[in-house]
Amino acid sequence: MDLSSISVFVKVCMILIPLGALLHLIGFASPYWASVPNFHGGIWKICKVNRLCEDYLDWPSLPGWLRATQFFETVGLILIGAAGILLILTILVQMFRDKKIFSILNAILCFAAAGCIFVGVIIYGTQDGISTYLSWAFGLCIVGGILVGVAGVLLIVSAVARG
Template sequence: MDKVLSHVRQLKRYLLKKTDNTSQRTPENNNHIVTSGSYSEMRIKLLVDSLFVQISFGLVGIANWCHVIGFFSQFWHFGPLVTSEISGFVIRGYSGLWKGCEETGTLCFRPDGGSWLKATQAFETLGFIAAVAALILIVLYVFVPATSGKRIVFILSMVACFIAAGCILLGIIIYGTKMDYNLSWSFALCCIAGIIFAVAGLLLAIDFCKR
């Protein structure tokens, strides 16, 4: 009987020791979980500044793709074209800002539109530079810790969006007034890009006014 009681006492001691060890480790594990959670929250706050900024970032990315494709492609207009290589030689085909091709694609040329085409090229080039600058600045503002939340970076990205929108749409207006028929999809893409940049700039301006 005494042996049985001694075994029971030893078992109780063992169970008490095990319970004490478990209770001592639990706060450490909880602290670890809290620390991990707070680190995740810190990262989210670093990457996500505001809803308007995040929407603007997505819009600027989409607008850049639209403008790059429209800017460099040769499908702004389809119809009778005048080449600069052969004076007075008119052919039918597709034409862009920098290059045109006869509709079968066998003959390509540099389009000749005079001063209005050069003005369109100039404004679209300025819009392209401002668009790239806007994308770089908004990426710096949202994702780079050293520049995230900087007021000057935010203002510059907003201004770059408005400059890109203004230059792109001015080029569109000049081209559209001279070639007001048979406009093609490259022209439409640049038009969409200009509108999207304007919307992104407005969203950034609204976010700026709310602060």
């Protein structure tokens, strides 16, 4: 496998997409989207100060905004995975490497993933009573979305530079 023929922008994306996926996955799964002295919670569970945690999946009904956040963050994670797989295929398979459409499709996947992540964090962060107590896992999802969005921009630049 000869990586010398691959654009430097694509090589940077080889770092940005997995790093963005890792940061988003940690934030996605962590119950620290919001934190106050007596409890902390994420999009999947809530924990009290005595470390008793309860999964939201066990609740009979959830607010619509939390379900929407779960949906958009999950779709964002799936799209990051698809972008990562397509990037690997673009690098390893000669047929994919020679066609500009795969770089553009990969950029679209990155933009869609970042968009879903940002919609999810906006929905969560604008809720009354939560916005003043946002915590580190919320921030990790934002940073992961930014990294994937930057990877999308670099993939477009790579496709345009290729001609």
